[in-house]
Amino acid sequence: MASASSGSRSTGTVRPPVPGRPRDTSRDLAILEATLALLTEVGYEQLSMEAVAGRSGAAKTTIYRRYRDKAALVTAAVEHRSHATPPEPDAGDLRGDLLGLVTWLSQQIAGQEIGLLGALFTGMRSDARLAEEMRRILRRDEAAMTDEPLRKAIRHGEHLAPRAAELFAEVAPAIIVHRIVIAGEPCDEAFIEHLVDDILLPLLRSH
Amino acid sequence: MASASSGSRSTGTVRPPVPGRPRDTSRDLAILEATLALLTEVGYEQLSMEAVAGRSGAAKTTIYRRYRDKAALVTAAVEHRSHATPPEPDAGDLRGDLLGLVTWLSQQIAGQEIGLLGALFTGMRSDARLAEEMRRILRRDEAAMTDEPLRKAIRHGEHLAPRAAELFAEVAPAIIVHRIVIAGEPCDEAFIEHLVDDILLPLLRSH
Amino acid sequence: MASASSGSRSTGTVRPPVPGRPRDTSRDLAILEATLALLTEVGYEQLSMEAVAGRSGAAKTTIYRRYRDKAALVTAAVEHRSHATPPEPDAGDLRGDLLGLVTWLSQQIAGQEIGLLGALFTGMRSDARLAEEMRRILRRDEAAMTDEPLRKAIRHGEHLAPRAAELFAEVAPAIIVHRIVIAGEPCDEAFIEHLVDDILLPLLRSH
Amino acid sequence: MASASSGSRSTGTVRPPVPGRPRDTSRDLAILEATLALLTEVGYEQLSMEAVAGRSGAAKTTIYRRYRDKAALVTAAVEHRSHATPPEPDAGDLRGDLLGLVTWLSQQIAGQEIGLLGALFTGMRSDARLAEEMRRILRRDEAAMTDEPLRKAIRHGEHLAPRAAELFAEVAPAIIVHRIVIAGEPCDEAFIEHLVDDILLPLLRSH
DNA sequence: AAATAACCGAGACGGTACGTCAAGTCTTGAG
DNA sequence: CTCAAGACTTGACGTACCGTCTCGGTTATTT
The missing domain is CATH 1.10.10.60 (Homeodomain-like)
Incomplete structure (x- = not known):
């Protein structure tokens, strides 16, 4: 990578001292x-x-x-950039947890992901390797924002679809990004309720 | 509109004879x-x-x-660009119709919409009016590609969710765009079956 | 040459009108x-x-x-740059004419040629064509400053060496440049008298 | 001098022992x-x-x-750089000695002096002290290449102009440098004969 | 033997200028 | 008024060297 992720992070042994003035x-x-x-x-x-x-x-x-x-x-x-941590599910019921999670998720996307998408579009053609790197970050972030939080949210043993967490991770960010970019409309409370009630809950509960 | 064109095209009345050489x-x-x-x-x-x-x-x-x-x-x-017309639903059952429709839809998006998204990202900051215009086109196209075709596909009186067509139009393009842009993976047959079987059909049939 | 000397200067006929905005x-x-x-x-x-x-x-x-x-x-x-014209020989004798000519010549060289020599040294290696162009200018200028003026100066029918004008053009600028650049000393009156009396006159009068 | 070196190399006395690792x-x-x-x-x-x-x-x-x-x-x-020593005059006559000396001189100038002239032009404006240093070297070299050798060449008691050696040192290098730099032409045999026969000999023999 | 001090390689640092590219505007002659 | 052509200003690009400044490490002399 352009910036050395350098590796050798856990060799435990001495790292061979690079010559020259170290970077500031x-x-x-x-x-x-x-x-x-x-x-x-x-x-x-x-x-x-x-x-x-x-x-x-x-x-x-x-x-x-x-x-x-x-x-x-x-x-x-x-x-x-500092990685925001999702909120703890604390509503007591699945719908409340989902509302909280989706609200936070849409704020993260609106605030941070949009800038990266521009870089993605620019670099896509000229440098496939770079595009892949940007996608990796986007995917990792989306996973962090959806996968683990949802598993907590469904801890109550509700009767959900198999692979519910994967479904959520696939659908929720897609619809939020689409609304912000293509529709150009904010993710307000009404939209979030619509997303949870009309799309996510029916989907997760289907069997 | 960005293009000053349009003017005087079908007023039927005499158009004031503009001086000078007409546009080619x-x-x-x-x-x-x-x-x-x-x-x-x-x-x-x-x-x-x-x-x-x-x-x-x-x-x-x-x-x-x-x-x-x-x-x-x-x-x-x-x-x-020439507007492609969606295929007629002809599979005889809803799943077959959806598969055909989603296949065609993903090809359209992969081939045409991606270019416009770059313009959208660029123009967003500098010219809100222009961004809105691009969004209008994107929305219109997505609607044309999803709304009417789906109504035909569900003509058989299946027991579907209310506003099933709107749901489809909201969910399907979002997930396809997300896969192409963020995941960077092609919409192959396996993905389309997954989209139809695990997401769209459960969603449309939920009540 | 980099700058079009364009030519076509004396065709007399219409020059084919090049398209596009002309250079300012x-x-x-x-x-x-x-x-x-x-x-x-x-x-x-x-x-x-x-x-x-x-x-x-x-x-x-x-x-x-x-x-x-x-x-x-x-x-x-x-x-x-504007081409200075050499002074008319008016001293009445050869020595006086030479003094006047050499004085003027050394001023020209000190004031104008030195800058060009830097460009010559830089361009010599990287662009032989360019170096040749600079040499052409230098030669032309030196010729203009020495050849014709001397012919006038020797109009009196003095008994001079054959090809005296060529000898002068070859020797005088060389010694002046050498003094300015290598010796780093100004061409003052004493030096000019030395140049005329000890070098140029003996040389031109030898047979 | 630019190089702080030089110091204490052959004073014979004790050199103040500077601390630290000596230069390699x-x-x-x-x-x-x-x-x-x-x-x-x-x-x-x-x-x-x-x-x-x-x-x-x-x-x-x-x-x-x-x-x-x-x-x-x-x-x-x-x-x-290693200082080349001029050839011994051995032709037996003044013309032959001059031809040999001028041939060798022009080779030295073409091979070594040209590079220094670039440094001279560059440094002239920004650092007068440095320019003077370069001139000192050039003058010293030219003197070594012309003064002493000529005295040997004229040992035969030929009837030459007073200060013939100085005249030679002033004229010969100037014309050679001028030909190489301004004319851009090599100092071939024909030119050297011309220089000796038409310029140097007449000049040195004039009285 | 240890401390000190200058040396050496490597290379990062803030800069200046390079020569190139594309954006969007302006100016010509011709239609 | 339009068109093709191309000159114009502007601004950013990515590169090459400049001369300075750390680094880790190496000799020497001096304590």
């Missing part, structure tokens, strides 16, 4: 945070490497040493 | 077709006005006289 | 004059295309459309 | 030879410190510890 980790942080800020402010298209350099106080070369191009930079920035 | 309608066609071809070949980001001008044989001026920028051009080009 | 000649002028000014101020090495663009008010692309690189630009700028 | 003299040699090689290959302008470091196997730090910048490095490299 404070630069990494400044670059990624400037990228995230600009991504939120102006979107993927309008985000320029020049602006990232300016805001982060790093030279352009310092950025390019780490990330081969804009798409890689944005990927890393999104990868780096 | 063959240019319109050449421009839009070059745009569509390039959109398919290289994607939205890599599509350059320069290349459209070169391939269509039109001058850049001629393009900008019609479309104020790249996003508007792509919007018009997608708007212009 | 005011840009040519501004670019060349900014180049000359900067060349004088900071020298060849420190002259940057960026600075030329800034001072001339032209975009970098406008410069690169005309001149493929810095060396070509400087060549054109020096080519463009 | 093998590095000096590698750096200077890499510089000379690159200077010949690509010329002054294209010679980069990075390339010198790469070829010499030395780190950039090690170079900059010795030479403050490119011009100083090149100066030192040219200073360091």
Whole structure:
């Protein structure tokens, strides 16, 4: 990858000391945070490497040493952002848990995933490897936001469809993303109730 | 509309004789077709006005006289493309009809909608009006591809959920787009059967 | 050459009207004059295309459309500068005429040729064609400054060496350039008298 | 001097024992030879410190510890190169001796001096002290190549102009450099004969 | 023997300028 | 007024070197 995930994380043994001046980790942080800020402010298209350099106080070369191009930079920035943890299901019944989970999920998608989708579209053609990397992040995030939380939500032994968690992970994010991007409408309370009552609950309860 | 065109097309009355050389309608066609071809070949980001001008044989001026920028051009080009008509349901049973419809639908999305999504992401920040236009097209197309066909498919009086057609139109395209874009996997036969058997049929039959 | 000397200058007939917007000649002028000014101020090495663009008010692309690189630009700028005309010999005797001519010649070389020599050294390796062009200018200028003036100076029928004019053109500029560049000393009155009395006159009068 | 080196090499007295690891003299040699090689290959302008470091196997730090910048490095490299000794005059007559001397001289200039001239042009504006240093080397070399050899050549008591040696040292290198740099033509046999017969001999014999 | 100090390689760092590309605007001559 | 052609300004791209600055590690002399 552009940014070394370096590996060798758990060898336990001494790592062979790389020669030369080590990278300044404070630069990494400044670059990624400037990228995230600009991504939120102006979107993927309008985000320029020049602006990232300016805001982060790093030279352009310092950025390019780490990330081969804009798409890689944005990927890393999104990868780096703090991972929000889903809320604990606490409503006591499945419908309440689902409402809470879907509400939180739609906020996460609206706030964070949209920027990454721009990078995905741009990089898709020119760099398949990079596109795959972005997809990996998106999938991992969606899984984290849906899979485990749902298993908790259905702990009450309700009589649900087999593979209910997988179904939820497949359907809920798809419909939320579709609404935000294609429909261009916010995920308000009415929509979330509709999603839970008319789609998710019938689906999960079907056998 | 982005395109100033439209004007005076079928008023029936005398059109005020505009002075000067009239627009060459063959240019319109050449421009839009070059745009569509390039959109398919290289994607939205890599599509350059320069290349459209070169391939269509039109001058850049001629393009900008019609479309104020790249996003508007792509919007018009997608708007212009020939509208495919959904297949007639002919399997005799609901599952067979759904399989046929979903197969055709996923091909349409994979082939045509993806290009427009790039324009949508680009234009979203800079031009809300344009984004809305692109969404209008996407919504209209999805509706055309789902609403009417489904009504035909359920003509047999099966015992379906109320508003089954709306549900289908909301769920099916969302999941297909999500699979293509986020998962990056093709909509092959196995996936389509899964979509129909595990998601759509349970959902439509729930009451 | 990078800049079209275009030719067709004396065809007398209509020149086939090239399509497209013609180049803005005011840009040519501004670019060349900014180049000359900067060349004088900071020298060849420190002259940057960026600075030329800034001072001339032209975009970098406008410069690169005309001149493929810095060396070509400087060549054109020096080519463009106003050609000074040598003084009329009016001293009445050969020595006086030579003193006047050499004085003027050394001023020209000190003021104008030095900048071009930097471009010559830079371009020599990377672009033989360009180097040849610069040499052509240098030779032409030196010839104009030495050949014709000397013929006038020796009009009195003095008993000079055959090919005296060629000898002068070969020796005088060489020694002047050498003094300025290698010795790094100015061509003051004492040096000029030395050059005329100890080198040029003996040489021209030898038979 | 640019290089702080030199010091204390043959004073015979005790040199104040500087603490710390002494400089690795093998590095000096590698750096200077890499510089000379690159200077010949690509010329002054294209010679980069990075390339010198790469070829010499030395780190950039090690170079900059010795030479403050490119011009100083090149100066030192040219200073360091082996000094060729002029051929003994052995033709028996003045013309033959001059032909031999000028032939050798033009080879030296073509092979070694040209590179230094690039450094001279570059450094002239930015660092007068450095330019003066380069001029010192050039002058010293030219003097070594012309002064002493000529005195030997004219040992036969020929009837020559007073200060003939100085005249030769002033005229011959100037014309050779001029031909190579400005005319861009090689110093072949015909030119050398012309230089000796039409310029040097008449000049030296004039009284 | 230890401490100190300068050396060395490697390479990261903030910069400047490069030469290129595409965007969107402007200007010509011809129709 | 339209068209093709192409010049124009603007702004960002990604690259190459510049000269400086850490690093880990290596010799030397001095305590």
